[in-house]
Amino acid sequence: MDLLDLTAPLFAFAANLALQLALRRSRNAGGRAAAEARGFVAGLLALTALSALGWGGAAGAVVALGVVVANGLIYVGLAYGFFHFVNLAVTARRVRLVRELRSHPDGLTLQQLLERYSAADMIELRLGRLLATGQIAERAGRYHLQGRSITTISRIMIGLKLLLLGRRTVDL
Amino acid sequence: MTLLIWDIAPVVAAFLVHLAVWRLRVPRRQARAVVLVFLAMYLATVGAALVCTLAAGPRGWLPSTPFEYLHVTLFYAVMTAGYVITYSAVEVDSPTLVMAVMLMDAGAAGLSKRELLETLTDEVLVVRRIEDLVTDRMASLEDGRYRLTRKGALLARLFDRTRGVLGVSELGG
Secondary structure (H helix, E strand, O other), X not given: OOHHHHHHHHHHHHHHHXXXXXXXXXXXOOHHXXXXXXXXXXXXXXXXXXXXXXXXXXXXXXXXXXXXXXXXXXXXXXXXXXXXXXXXXXXXXXXXHHHHHHOOOOOEOHHHHHHHOOHHHHHHHXXXXXXXXXXXXXXXXXXXXXXXXXXXXHHHHHHHHHHHHOOOOOOO | OHHHHHHHHHHHHHHHHHHHHHHHOOOOOHHHHHHHHHHHHHHHHHHHHHHHHHHXXXXXXXXXXXXXXXHHHHHHHHHHHHHHHHHHHHXXXXXXXXHHHHHHHHHHHOEEXXXXXXXXXXXXXXXXXXXXXXXXOOEEEEOOEEEEOHHHHHHHHHHHHHHHHHOOXXXXX
Protein backbone atom coordinates (compact mmCIF):
# COMPACT_ATOMS: atom_id res chain seq x y z
CA MET A 1 0.00 0.00 0.00
CA ASP A 2 1.45 3.35 -1.05
CA LEU A 3 0.21 6.90 -1.56
CA LEU A 4 -1.11 6.11 -5.04
CA ASP A 5 -3.19 3.17 -3.73
CA LEU A 6 -4.59 5.40 -0.99
CA THR A 7 -5.50 8.36 -3.18
CA ALA A 8 -6.61 6.54 -6.36
CA PRO A 9 -10.35 6.53 -5.48
CA LEU A 10 -10.15 10.23 -4.51
CA PHE A 11 -8.58 11.16 -7.86
CA ALA A 12 -11.17 9.01 -9.65
CA PHE A 13 -13.96 10.77 -7.78
CA ALA A 14 -12.42 14.14 -8.66
CA ALA A 15 -12.49 13.15 -12.34
CA ASN A 16 -16.15 12.14 -11.95
CA LEU A 17 -17.01 15.51 -10.33
CA ALA A 18 -15.06 17.53 -12.89
CA LEU A 19 -16.87 15.94 -15.83
CA GLN A 20 -20.28 16.20 -14.14
CA LEU A 21 -19.78 19.90 -13.41
CA ALA A 22 -18.47 20.59 -16.92
CA LEU A 23 -21.47 18.83 -18.47
CA ARG A 24 -23.95 20.60 -16.21
CA ARG A 25 -22.42 23.99 -16.96
CA SER A 26 -22.54 23.31 -20.69
CA ARG A 27 -26.26 22.39 -20.37
CA ASN A 28 -25.57 19.05 -22.05
CA ALA A 29 -28.24 17.00 -23.74
CA GLY A 30 -29.72 14.40 -21.44
CA GLY A 31 -29.66 16.61 -18.36
CA ARG A 32 -28.73 15.61 -14.82
CA ALA A 33 -29.00 11.82 -15.21
CA ALA A 34 -26.75 11.77 -18.28
CA ALA A 35 -24.14 13.99 -16.59
CA GLU A 36 -24.15 11.69 -13.55
CA ALA A 37 -23.80 8.55 -15.67
CA ARG A 38 -20.97 9.99 -17.79
CA GLY A 39 -19.17 11.34 -14.74
CA PHE A 40 -19.40 7.95 -13.05
CA VAL A 41 -17.94 6.15 -16.08
CA ALA A 42 -15.14 8.74 -16.38
CA GLY A 43 -14.21 8.21 -12.73
CA LEU A 44 -14.27 4.44 -13.19
CA LEU A 45 -11.92 4.73 -16.16
CA ALA A 46 -9.59 6.96 -14.12
CA LEU A 47 -9.62 4.43 -11.28
CA THR A 48 -8.85 1.58 -13.67
CA ALA A 49 -5.90 3.53 -15.14
CA LEU A 50 -4.53 4.41 -11.69
CA SER A 51 -4.95 0.81 -10.49
CA ALA A 52 -3.05 -0.49 -13.54
CA LEU A 53 -0.30 2.02 -12.82
CA GLY A 54 0.13 0.82 -9.25
CA TRP A 55 -0.59 -2.89 -9.88
CA GLY A 56 1.44 -5.58 -8.14
CA GLY A 57 4.80 -4.39 -6.96
CA ALA A 58 6.53 -6.19 -4.14
CA ALA A 59 3.26 -7.04 -2.40
CA GLY A 60 2.04 -9.44 -5.08
CA ALA A 61 -1.16 -9.95 -7.06
CA VAL A 62 -3.46 -11.09 -4.23
CA VAL A 63 -2.71 -8.03 -2.10
CA ALA A 64 -3.05 -5.76 -5.14
CA LEU A 65 -6.40 -7.34 -6.01
CA GLY A 66 -7.63 -6.63 -2.48
CA VAL A 67 -6.61 -2.98 -2.83
CA VAL A 68 -8.32 -2.70 -6.23
CA VAL A 69 -11.58 -4.17 -4.88
CA ALA A 70 -11.47 -1.91 -1.80
CA ASN A 71 -10.73 1.16 -3.91
CA GLY A 72 -13.57 0.26 -6.26
CA LEU A 73 -15.93 0.12 -3.29
CA ILE A 74 -14.64 3.47 -1.97
CA TYR A 75 -15.15 5.06 -5.39
CA VAL A 76 -18.69 3.68 -5.71
CA GLY A 77 -19.41 4.88 -2.14
CA LEU A 78 -18.19 8.40 -2.94
CA ALA A 79 -20.20 8.53 -6.17
CA TYR A 80 -23.29 7.21 -4.36
CA GLY A 81 -22.91 9.82 -1.59
CA PHE A 82 -22.52 12.65 -4.05
CA PHE A 83 -25.51 11.46 -6.09
CA HIS A 84 -27.66 11.61 -2.96
CA PHE A 85 -26.24 14.97 -1.90
CA VAL A 86 -27.24 16.44 -5.28
CA ASN A 87 -30.62 14.76 -4.96
CA LEU A 88 -31.06 16.40 -1.56
CA ALA A 89 -30.17 19.81 -3.01
CA VAL A 90 -32.77 19.37 -5.75
CA THR A 91 -35.62 17.39 -4.21
CA ALA A 92 -35.52 17.38 -0.39
CA ARG A 93 -38.54 18.93 1.28
CA ARG A 94 -36.46 20.21 4.18
CA VAL A 95 -34.09 22.00 1.80
CA ARG A 96 -36.98 23.56 -0.13
CA LEU A 97 -38.54 24.77 3.14
CA VAL A 98 -35.35 26.33 4.54
CA ARG A 99 -34.72 28.01 1.18
CA GLU A 100 -38.25 29.47 1.24
CA LEU A 101 -37.66 30.75 4.78
CA ARG A 102 -34.25 32.13 3.85
CA SER A 103 -35.81 34.34 1.20
CA HIS A 104 -38.22 35.74 3.84
CA PRO A 105 -36.13 36.99 6.79
CA ASP A 106 -39.27 38.27 8.56
CA GLY A 107 -40.59 34.72 8.62
CA LEU A 108 -43.63 33.05 7.13
CA THR A 109 -46.86 31.78 8.66
CA LEU A 110 -47.88 28.17 8.06
CA GLN A 111 -50.47 29.37 5.55
CA GLN A 112 -47.87 31.42 3.65
CA LEU A 113 -45.48 28.47 3.57
CA LEU A 114 -48.23 26.20 2.22
CA GLU A 115 -49.07 28.79 -0.46
CA ARG A 116 -45.46 28.57 -1.64
CA TYR A 117 -44.99 24.81 -1.22
CA SER A 118 -48.00 22.54 -0.87
CA ALA A 119 -48.53 18.79 -1.17
CA ALA A 120 -50.17 19.39 -4.57
CA ASP A 121 -47.04 21.27 -5.79
CA MET A 122 -44.83 18.49 -4.48
CA ILE A 123 -46.81 15.72 -6.16
CA GLU A 124 -46.88 17.69 -9.41
CA LEU A 125 -43.08 18.15 -9.33
CA ARG A 126 -42.36 14.54 -8.47
CA LEU A 127 -44.79 13.08 -11.01
CA GLY A 128 -43.12 15.34 -13.59
CA ARG A 129 -39.66 14.01 -12.69
CA LEU A 130 -40.83 10.38 -12.73
CA LEU A 131 -42.54 10.91 -16.10
CA ALA A 132 -39.44 12.64 -17.53
CA THR A 133 -37.19 9.74 -16.52
CA GLY A 134 -39.65 7.12 -17.77
CA GLN A 135 -40.25 5.61 -14.33
CA ILE A 136 -44.00 6.09 -14.65
CA ALA A 137 -46.44 6.55 -17.53
CA GLU A 138 -49.70 8.47 -17.73
CA ARG A 139 -52.67 6.91 -19.51
CA ALA A 140 -56.08 8.59 -19.47
CA GLY A 141 -55.28 10.65 -16.40
CA ARG A 142 -54.02 7.68 -14.42
CA TYR A 143 -50.41 7.01 -13.48
CA HIS A 144 -48.78 3.60 -13.80
CA LEU A 145 -45.37 2.30 -12.75
CA GLN A 146 -43.23 1.51 -15.73
CA GLY A 147 -39.53 1.71 -14.83
CA ARG A 148 -37.76 -1.09 -13.00
CA SER A 149 -35.30 1.02 -11.02
CA ILE A 150 -37.90 2.87 -8.93
CA THR A 151 -39.61 -0.47 -8.13
CA THR A 152 -36.26 -2.01 -7.14
CA ILE A 153 -35.29 0.98 -4.97
CA SER A 154 -38.73 0.92 -3.30
CA ARG A 155 -38.37 -2.80 -2.54
CA ILE A 156 -34.87 -2.29 -1.07
CA MET A 157 -36.13 0.54 1.15
CA ILE A 158 -39.13 -1.54 2.27
CA GLY A 159 -36.73 -4.40 3.08
CA LEU A 160 -34.46 -2.10 5.12
CA LYS A 161 -37.44 -0.67 7.02
CA LEU A 162 -38.73 -4.18 7.79
CA LEU A 163 -35.25 -5.28 8.92
CA LEU A 164 -34.53 -2.26 11.13
CA LEU A 165 -37.93 -1.01 12.22
CA GLY A 166 -40.23 -3.99 11.63
CA ARG A 167 -42.58 -1.83 9.57
CA ARG A 168 -43.17 -1.34 5.86
CA THR A 169 -43.72 2.40 6.07
CA VAL A 170 -42.67 4.80 8.77
CA ASP A 171 -43.53 8.45 8.66
CA LEU A 172 -43.80 10.79 5.73
CA MET B 1 -6.38 -9.51 1.58
CA THR B 2 -5.86 -8.44 5.23
CA LEU B 3 -6.49 -4.87 4.21
CA LEU B 4 -9.74 -5.70 2.37
CA ILE B 5 -10.96 -7.66 5.39
CA TRP B 6 -10.04 -4.76 7.69
CA ASP B 7 -11.86 -2.37 5.36
CA ILE B 8 -15.08 -4.38 5.30
CA ALA B 9 -15.28 -6.11 8.71
CA PRO B 10 -15.60 -2.96 10.91
CA VAL B 11 -18.42 -1.66 8.69
CA VAL B 12 -20.27 -4.98 8.88
CA ALA B 13 -19.71 -5.10 12.66
CA ALA B 14 -21.07 -1.56 13.04
CA PHE B 15 -24.16 -2.44 10.99
CA LEU B 16 -24.82 -5.54 13.13
CA VAL B 17 -24.52 -3.54 16.36
CA HIS B 18 -26.81 -0.86 14.88
CA LEU B 19 -29.33 -3.58 13.95
CA ALA B 20 -29.15 -5.09 17.46
CA VAL B 21 -29.66 -1.69 19.14
CA TRP B 22 -32.62 -0.87 16.85
CA ARG B 23 -34.21 -4.26 17.60
CA LEU B 24 -34.10 -3.43 21.31
CA ARG B 25 -35.37 0.14 20.97
CA VAL B 26 -35.35 2.63 18.11
CA PRO B 27 -33.67 5.82 19.37
CA ARG B 28 -35.57 9.12 19.25
CA ARG B 29 -32.97 11.01 17.19
CA GLN B 30 -32.21 8.20 14.81
CA ALA B 31 -29.69 9.74 12.39
CA ARG B 32 -27.60 11.04 15.27
CA ALA B 33 -27.72 7.62 16.94
CA VAL B 34 -26.58 5.88 13.73
CA VAL B 35 -23.57 8.20 13.54
CA LEU B 36 -22.75 7.55 17.21
CA VAL B 37 -22.98 3.75 16.79
CA PHE B 38 -20.69 3.84 13.74
CA LEU B 39 -18.25 6.18 15.47
CA ALA B 40 -18.13 3.96 18.57
CA MET B 41 -17.58 0.85 16.46
CA TYR B 42 -14.77 2.58 14.55
CA LEU B 43 -13.00 3.25 17.83
CA ALA B 44 -13.71 -0.29 19.09
CA THR B 45 -12.31 -1.99 15.99
CA VAL B 46 -9.88 0.20 14.03
CA GLY B 47 -8.87 2.19 17.11
CA ALA B 48 -8.18 -1.02 19.04
CA ALA B 49 -6.15 -2.44 16.12
CA LEU B 50 -4.07 0.73 16.01
CA VAL B 51 -3.38 0.56 19.73
CA CYS B 52 -2.31 -3.13 19.33
CA THR B 53 0.00 -2.23 16.44
CA LEU B 54 1.54 0.67 18.33
CA ALA B 55 1.97 -1.38 21.49
CA ALA B 56 3.15 -4.72 20.09
CA GLY B 57 4.48 -3.82 16.66
CA PRO B 58 3.17 -4.95 13.24
CA ARG B 59 1.23 -8.22 13.15
CA GLY B 60 0.30 -10.08 9.97
CA TRP B 61 -3.42 -10.05 10.73
CA LEU B 62 -3.57 -6.29 11.46
CA PRO B 63 -3.08 -3.26 9.20
CA SER B 64 0.53 -2.30 9.72
CA THR B 65 1.45 0.94 7.95
CA PRO B 66 0.01 4.48 8.31
CA PHE B 67 -1.24 4.25 4.69
CA GLU B 68 -3.17 1.08 5.56
CA TYR B 69 -4.79 2.69 8.58
CA LEU B 70 -5.68 5.75 6.51
CA HIS B 71 -7.18 3.47 3.86
CA VAL B 72 -9.28 1.62 6.43
CA THR B 73 -10.41 4.98 7.84
CA LEU B 74 -11.29 6.35 4.39
CA PHE B 75 -13.27 3.20 3.57
CA TYR B 76 -15.11 3.38 6.90
CA ALA B 77 -15.90 7.09 6.57
CA VAL B 78 -17.24 6.72 3.00
CA MET B 79 -19.40 3.71 3.86
CA THR B 80 -20.71 5.39 7.02
CA ALA B 81 -21.61 8.57 5.12
CA GLY B 82 -23.35 6.51 2.41
CA TYR B 83 -25.30 4.57 5.00
CA VAL B 84 -26.34 7.68 6.96
CA ILE B 85 -27.65 9.23 3.72
CA THR B 86 -29.55 6.03 2.92
CA TYR B 87 -30.89 5.84 6.46
CA SER B 88 -32.56 9.24 6.06
CA ALA B 89 -34.99 7.50 3.67
CA VAL B 90 -35.57 4.71 6.22
CA GLU B 91 -36.30 7.16 9.03
CA VAL B 92 -38.67 9.33 7.01
CA ASP B 93 -40.43 7.98 3.92
CA SER B 94 -39.56 9.79 0.72
CA PRO B 95 -42.76 11.03 -0.97
CA THR B 96 -41.47 9.77 -4.32
CA LEU B 97 -40.92 6.27 -2.94
CA VAL B 98 -44.31 6.35 -1.21
CA MET B 99 -45.92 7.31 -4.51
CA ALA B 100 -44.03 4.47 -6.20
CA VAL B 101 -45.24 1.98 -3.56
CA MET B 102 -48.83 3.28 -3.93
CA LEU B 103 -48.61 2.83 -7.71
CA MET B 104 -47.05 -0.63 -7.22
CA ASP B 105 -49.93 -1.62 -4.92
CA ALA B 106 -52.51 -0.19 -7.33
CA GLY B 107 -51.29 -2.56 -10.06
CA ALA B 108 -52.72 -2.28 -13.57
CA ALA B 109 -55.48 0.13 -12.48
CA GLY B 110 -52.94 2.84 -11.63
CA LEU B 111 -53.85 5.96 -9.67
CA SER B 112 -55.07 9.44 -10.55
CA LYS B 113 -53.51 12.62 -9.16
CA ARG B 114 -56.61 13.15 -7.02
CA GLU B 115 -56.28 9.67 -5.48
CA LEU B 116 -52.63 10.37 -4.65
CA LEU B 117 -53.60 13.68 -3.03
CA GLU B 118 -56.24 11.98 -0.85
CA THR B 119 -53.41 10.19 0.99
CA LEU B 120 -50.54 12.61 0.49
CA THR B 121 -52.00 15.71 2.09
CA ASP B 122 -50.40 19.00 3.22
CA GLU B 123 -50.56 17.75 6.79
CA VAL B 124 -48.69 14.54 5.94
CA LEU B 125 -46.17 15.88 3.44
CA VAL B 126 -45.40 19.44 4.49
CA VAL B 127 -46.62 20.33 7.98
CA ARG B 128 -44.74 17.46 9.69
CA ARG B 129 -41.51 18.47 7.95
CA ILE B 130 -41.99 22.08 9.11
CA GLU B 131 -42.45 20.78 12.67
CA ASP B 132 -39.24 18.74 12.24
CA LEU B 133 -37.37 21.94 11.35
CA VAL B 134 -38.44 23.39 14.70
CA THR B 135 -37.61 20.15 16.59
CA ASP B 136 -34.15 20.08 14.99
CA ARG B 137 -33.67 23.78 15.82
CA MET B 138 -33.36 24.83 12.19
CA ALA B 139 -36.39 27.10 12.49
CA SER B 140 -38.19 28.81 15.33
CA LEU B 141 -41.89 29.55 15.70
CA GLU B 142 -42.68 32.93 17.24
CA ASP B 143 -45.97 34.84 17.02
CA GLY B 144 -47.23 32.33 14.45
CA ARG B 145 -44.29 32.92 12.09
CA TYR B 146 -41.56 30.47 11.20
CA ARG B 147 -38.07 31.96 10.98
CA LEU B 148 -34.73 30.32 10.24
CA THR B 149 -32.31 29.86 13.10
CA ARG B 150 -28.57 30.22 12.50
CA LYS B 151 -28.34 26.44 11.95
CA GLY B 152 -31.18 26.54 9.40
CA ALA B 153 -29.65 29.54 7.63
CA LEU B 154 -26.36 27.64 7.37
CA LEU B 155 -28.12 24.67 5.77
CA ALA B 156 -30.00 26.95 3.36
CA ARG B 157 -26.77 28.72 2.36
CA LEU B 158 -24.94 25.40 1.87
CA PHE B 159 -27.61 24.08 -0.47
CA ASP B 160 -28.06 27.42 -2.26
CA ARG B 161 -24.32 27.41 -3.03
CA THR B 162 -24.42 23.75 -4.08
CA ARG B 163 -27.33 24.45 -6.41
CA GLY B 164 -25.43 27.43 -7.83
CA VAL B 165 -22.31 25.34 -8.50
CA LEU B 166 -24.39 22.60 -10.09
CA GLY B 167 -26.37 25.08 -12.17
CA VAL B 168 -29.72 23.89 -10.77
CA SER B 169 -32.43 26.42 -11.52
CA GLU B 170 -35.63 24.49 -10.81
CA LEU B 171 -37.31 25.27 -7.48
CA GLY B 172 -37.20 21.64 -6.40
CA GLY B 173 -38.85 19.87 -3.53
